[in-house]
Amino acid sequence: MTDRTADLAAEQRGHWQRTYRDHPDMYGTGPSDPARYAASRFPAGARVVDLGAGHGRDSLFFARRGFAVTALDFSAEGLDQLRRHAAAEGLDVTALAHDVRDPLPLADGSADAVYAHMLLCMALTTAQLHALVAEIRRVLVPGGVFVYTVRHTGDAHYGVGTAHGDDIYETGGFAVHFFDRPLVDDLAADWTLEEVLAFEEGELPRRLWRVTQVR
Numbered sequence: 001m002t003d004r005t006a007d008l009a010a011e012q013r014g015h016w017q018r019t020y021r022d023h024p025d026m027y028g029t030g031p032s033d034p035a036r037y038a039a040s041r042f043p044a045g046a047r048v049v050d051l052g053a054g055h056g057r058d059s060l061f062f063a064r065r066g067f068a069v070t071a072l073d074f075s076a077e078g079l080d081q082l083r084r085h086a087a088a089e090g091l092d093v094t095a096l097a098h099d100v101r102d103p104l105p106l107a108d109g110s111a112d113a114v115y116a117h118m119l120l121c122m123a124l125t126t127a128q129l130h131a132l133v134a135e136i137r138r139v140l141v142p143g144g145v146f147v148y149t150v151r152h153t154g155d156a157h158y159g160v161g162t163a164h165g166d167d168i169y170e171t172g173g174f175a176v177h178f179f180d181r182p183l184v185d186d187l188a189a190d191w192t193l194e195e196v197l198a199f200e201e202g203e204l205p206r207r208l209w210r211v212t213q214v215r
Contacts (some may be wrong), residue, residue, distance in 0.1 A: 031061035038147040046112035052119025056082025063091040072098045106139040113145045121150035123175035140215045150179045155207040
């Protein structure tokens with residue numbers, strides 16, 4: 001990791017910590033549409049890892065649906081909110097503070113499914129994305145499902161704001177790695193790529209892909 005990459009990572013960690021502190025439940029308490037899809041795609045009773053879980057709206061939804069959930073995020077503030085909500089509902093969610101630039105703190109073959117809503121399009125370099133997807137493959141069982149969403153190069157914010165290289169642009173304090181289709185295909189090498197679905201979310205709206213691939 002270069003000094004500039006490390007600096008950007010530290011800036012983003014602090015930015016998200018302040019964001020979750022100042023705006024609790026900023027994304028609402030109901031599940032996202034990608035989470036609803038993922039729940040229908042994952043096998044019953046699956047061990048699900050939610051990467052970049054934030055304050056946990058999707059993790060909590062998965063737990064309500066009977067999945068065994070492990071939620072990872074680098075924001076301690078977001079995870080504290082998740083734990084409080086889980087405790088209030090009596091849900092069993094394991095919440096771990098972790099930066100996905102480091103190896104996942106999970107054993108080989110310990111998950112049946114991995115979910116990541118807009119985590120991969122954070123301020124991660126292409127090299128870091130390949131390392132992360134290799135880690136996801138490691139923790140999944142054979143046949144395990146990985147569902148993720150990312151903003152793509154057709155998004156209105158692509159090319160706008162401060163350029164950090166590697167198709168990473170920062171606006172309003174948020175740094176985003178915008179995906180092109182070759183990157184999606186490269187990250188699916190050695191996987192079965194089931195679907196790449198375009199959809200929109202939010203007021204801008206953000207333009208995203210929902211990707212489903214199987215180990």
